[in-house]
Amino acid sequence: MNKNAVLGSTVIIGLLILIGVLGYLLFQKAQGMKAGEKPAASNPPVETQSPAAANGAKQEDQANLVLAFEQALYAAERSASDAKKEADQEIGRMNQNIMPDSAVILNAYNQFSKVAEKVRKIPVPAGLDPDMTAELEKSREKYAQAYDHKAQGMNALMDYINTTKAGSAVSYGDHIKQADALLFESVGTVIAMQQKLGVDFSKKETPAQKTQTAAQEPASSPSAGSSEASASKDGSASAKPASPSTDKSTSSSAAAAKPSPSPSAAPKPSPAPSSAAPAAQTQEPLSIAGMKKGYFGGIEFGLGTDFKAVEAKWGKVKQDQHREGGAGYLYKPCNCSFFVGKQNKISAIELNTPMTLQKVIDRLGKPWQEGWDPMEDSYMLVYQFSGNKELYVETQVTTNNPDAPPPPRSAKTARITLIQK
Numbered sequence: 001m002n003k004n005a006v007l008g009s010t011v012i013i014g015l016l017i018l019i020g021v022l023g024y025l026l027f028q029k030a031q032g033m034k035a036g037e038k039p040a041a042s043n044p045p046v047e048t049q050s051p052a053a054a055n056g057a058k059q060e061d062q063a064n065l066v067l068a069f070e071q072a073l074y075a076a077e078r079s080a081s082d083a084k085k086e087a088d089q090e091i092g093r094m095n096q097n098i099m100p101d102s103a104v105i106l107n108a109y110n111q112f113s114k115v116a117e118k119v120r121k122i123p124v125p126a127g128l129d130p131d132m133t134a135e136l137e138k139s140r141e142k143y144a145q146a147y148d149h150k151a152q153g154m155n156a157l158m159d160y161i162n163t164t165k166a167g168s169a170v171s172y173g174d175h176i177k178q179a180d181a182l183l184f185e186s187v188g189t190v191i192a193m194q195q196k197l198g199v200d201f202s203k204k205e206t207p208a209q210k211t212q213t214a215a216q217e218p219a220s221s222p223s224a225g226s227s228e229a230s231a232s233k234d235g236s237a238s239a240k241p242a243s244p245s246t247d248k249s250t251s252s253s254a255a256a257a258k259p260s261p262s263p264s265a266a267p268k269p270s271p272a273p274s275s276a277a278p279a280a281q282t283q284e285p286l287s288i289a290g291m292k293k294g295y296f297g298g299i300e301f302g303l304g305t306d307f308k309a310v311e312a313k314w315g316k317v318k319q320d321q322h323r324e325g326g327a328g329y330l331y332k333p334c335n336c337s338f339f340v341g342k343q344n345k346i347s348a349i350e351l352n353t354p355m356t357l358q359k360v361i362d363r364l365g366k367p368w369q370e371g372w373d374p375m376e377d378s379y380m381l382v383y384q385f386s387g388n389k390e391l392y393v394e395t396q397v398t399t400n401n402p403d404a405p406p407p408p409r410s411a412k413t414a415r416i417t418l419i420q421k
Contacts (some may be wrong), residue, residue: 062132063197065125069136070190073143074402076118080147083111087154095322102161109154116147132193139189146182149175191369285351286363292385296418297351299334303389303420307340323348350417357381358409360393360416367393372402378414379407388421 087108090100124136153175160168285297294303301310307329314331321328326341328350341347360381361367369382377400381393396414397407 059197062128063194063199065127066132066136066190066193066197067199069122069125070194072122073119073140073186073190076122077115077147078402079118080108080111080115083108091157099161100157102158105154105158105161109151109158112147112151112154116144116151119144119147135189135193139186142182142186142189146179146186149179149182153179285353285355286360288364288385291389291391291418292387294387294389294418294420296349296391297334297336297353297416299336299349299351301338301346301349303346303349303418305346307338307344307346310338310346348417348419350415352415354396354412354414355416356409357393357395357407357411357413360413361409364391370406372399372404379411390419390421392417392419 083104086104087100090104093100119140122140124133124140128136153172156168156171156175159165160172287295290296290302296302310329310331314333317329317331319327320330321337323339326339326347328337328339330337330352335352337350337352338346339348339350364383367381368384370380372379377398379395379397379399383391383393385391392415393413394415394417395407395411397411
């Protein structure tokens with residue numbers, strides 16, 4: 001065999017051996033992958049969140065943004081708190097035929113105007129879904145418009161002080177009524193959004209129901225900032241306090257807040273109940289069925305009843321207050337006050353018998369709105385019933401700190417009022 005033949009054979013044999021080794025290695029690798037072995041990665045794997053966890057985190061972030069927006073609204077409003085209280089005191093003097101101090105009313109006008117400016121400058125938080133951003137922008141504008149109306153109401157009241165024209169008193173009341181409705185709608189939007197985002201209202205640092213509209217007013221004074229006012233024949237203004245919130249706000253919350261009807265589209269009046277309530281409704285002070293029909297506190301005379309029926313049974317008494325949209329009369333037989341509005345009909349009934357918050361909640365369930373009203377320094381529960389009826393529960397516990405924790409359930413009530421809105 002020549003040398004070339006030997007060399008060629010050696011090369012061929014070497015190639016065959018090399019191919020065999022490579023084939024064996026590939027076979028071993030294939031077998032390992034079939035057994036579930038994974039090749040080592042050059043970079044460590046990146047941890048990822050599940051879609052559910054990511055959505056939950058996003059929702060929580062959005063909820064915090066909406067809560068911060070809500071508190072910004074209340075902070076802007078709080079700057080006018082002192083001016084409002086001073087104006088309320090002056091307006092209350094009208095029940096004694098004493099005109100309010102125009103300087104105090106002018107100050108309230110200026111402060112309310114400033115609140116409107118502050119509210120419009122509050123930024124809607126970035127990071128919200130587009131539809132939420134649009135809703136909060138509308139809510140912010142309604143809040144600002146409400147304070148525009150409050151300011152215009154003070155302007156009308158100043159005109160009344162100077163001219164004693166009944167039309168100016170009516171204009172004052174109309175502006176305040178529109179302010180109440182706008183505040184209620186604005187806060188309702190924010191509260192409903194918080195509910196949608198899963199906010200636990202029992203754990204909020206500041207109650208959601210601190211509604212900006214005033215809570216129950218002091219017994220002798222209509223409110224400068226939140227009232228349903230009308231002019232009597234002599235031109236004096238009467239007023240009804242608006243729903244508490246958010247706010248306070250205030251304001252809120254077991255169910256999504258429903259906007260208050262627009263003053264220009266008032267609901268049709270419900271048929272007036274008879275002068276005597278069914279027996280079952282007079283036995284239970286907090287009868288839900290009774291309140292839906294306008295009866296309250298075990299009292300035989302319901303909302304919408306002609307006040308003459310009360311006077312016929314219990315006699316005439318001297319008017320002792322002016323709230324809830326009309327003149328107020330205290331009657332000892334029922335330990336209650338009747339407020340008489342248009343056409344001499346009962347527009348509200350106020351029960352003056354104290355009971356604990358726990359008793360109210362045990363009987364009626366979780367309130368529609370609950371929280372401190374920083375404008376009035378009082379804690380409120382609000383319930384809604386069919387036929388535009390609302391129940392306001394005001395405690396004896398007060399504070400000037402709107403961020404204070406809720407009072408204990410053992411706290412007693414100061415007033416409980418059923419109102420025909």
